[in-house]
Amino acid sequence: MGDFWSKESPPSEQLMETGWCEINWGTLQNNEMKKNLRKLQLKNPAVQHLHILVIGPVRAGKSSFIQSVNSVFKNRMVNAACTVAAGGKSCTKTYTTNPFEDEGRNLPFVISDVMGLEKGRDSGVQPRDIISALKGRIKEGYTFNPVKPCSEEDTGYNSRPTVNDMVHCLVFVIPVSGCMDNDLIRRMQNIRQIACDLGIPQVVILTKVDLACPHVKEDIKLVYKSQTIYQKMQACSDAFGVPMSCIFPVKNYHDEKQLNLDMDSVLLFTLTQILNYANDFVA
Ligand SMILES: Nc1nc2c(ncn2[C@@H]2O[C@H](COP(=O)(O)OP(=O)(O)O)[C@@H](O)[C@H]2O)c(=O)[nH]1
Ligand SMILES: [Mg+2]
Structure with a gap:
């Protein structure tokens, strides 16, 4: 099997002089991004909200990303004690669709979370379940069965999915260190191929960038200047065939006690790109 990241050349710890992506930092800019997301005009009137699915x-x-988005819009840390994974097993066993509120109103997107893709055939979510979720065939609240995919006889099966139930952007959540072996990569490549066949846009979020690069750990504003992160993104692009423009490095809120303006900026920037792709898909 072997670890995916161990095949890479040793990372260069250098910083680039100019980054490969420009984020507008600051409170005003963050407020502007939030405002744009709040007022996002959906390109299809039949769609109530853009539906993002995170897998990995x-x-x-995955759960930390959802909680981070939640925290950014709530303007305070959201307690994630029940949602983050403990040990090596999935915490998220039911198909959960998370709405987000801003200034007392629902934002025009939801993010669904499925059980983690785990090693071995009989644990974690079945790729067939993810394909059903992409097509909108799995109802909210369905409890995944690691040994049997959801089918017509299950009450959680949606036999008449509408454009609202479908996934509008598939987001692969991949940590920059650990957790990845060739079997997992193959499973994700297969899922990606099916998403491609369905025309569903895909994005990769590279998480835990703070663990890969000491500069980024020190200052998240350096994330798009870090050679290490750039190399990780390239390795990811080569392995999945996803263009660099669709790969986003992110640091989730995980042990922070307070919000951080610059972490918010990276999260909001990434979310904006994801929602733009999703909106193009429903048009
Ligand atoms: N250092 C660091 N840790 C993270 C980050 N994102 C998540 N974590 C931690 O990684 C672990 C697994 O996260 P979780 O969101 O439960 O993963 P899931 O199984 O994909 O939903 C938790 O202990 C998180 O606190 C990150 O960006 N940086
Ligand atoms: Mg989870």
Whole structure:
């Protein structure tokens, strides 16, 4: 099997002089991004909200990403004690669709979370369940059965999915260190191929960037200047065939006690790109 990241050349710890992506930092800019997301005009009137699905190995940071988005819009840390994974097993066993509120109103997107893709055939979510979720065939609240995919006889099966139930952007959550082996990569490549066949846009979020680069750990504003992160993104792009423009490095809120303006900026920037792709898909 072997670890995916161990095949890379040793990371260069250098910083680039100019970054490969420009984020506008600051309170005003963050407020502007929030405002734009609040007022996002959906390109299809039949769609109530854009539907994002996050998938990836257990402990990749899927639930943390959702909680981070939640915290950014709530303007305070959201307690994630029940949602983050403990040990090596998935915490998220039911198909949960998370709405987000801003200034007392629902934002025009939801993010669904599925059980982690785990090693071995009989644990974690089945790729067939993810394909059903992409097509909108799994109802909210369905409890995944690791040994049997959801089918017509299950009450959690949606036999008449509408454009609202479908996934509008598939987000692979991949940690920059650990958790990845060749079997997992193959499973994700297969899922990616099916999403491609369905025309669903895909994005990769590279999480835990703070663990990969000491500069980034020190200052998240350096994330798009870090050679290490750039190399990780390239390795990811080569392995999945996802263009660099669709890969976003992110640091989730995980042990912070307070919000951080610059972490918010990276999260809001990433979310904006994801929602733009999703909105293009429903048009
Ligand atoms: N250092 C660091 N830790 C993170 C980050 N995102 C998540 N974590 C931690 O990684 C572990 C697994 O996260 P979780 O969101 O439960 O993963 P999930 O299984 O994919 O939902 C938790 O202990 C998180 O606190 C990150 O960006 N940086
Ligand atoms: Mg989780």
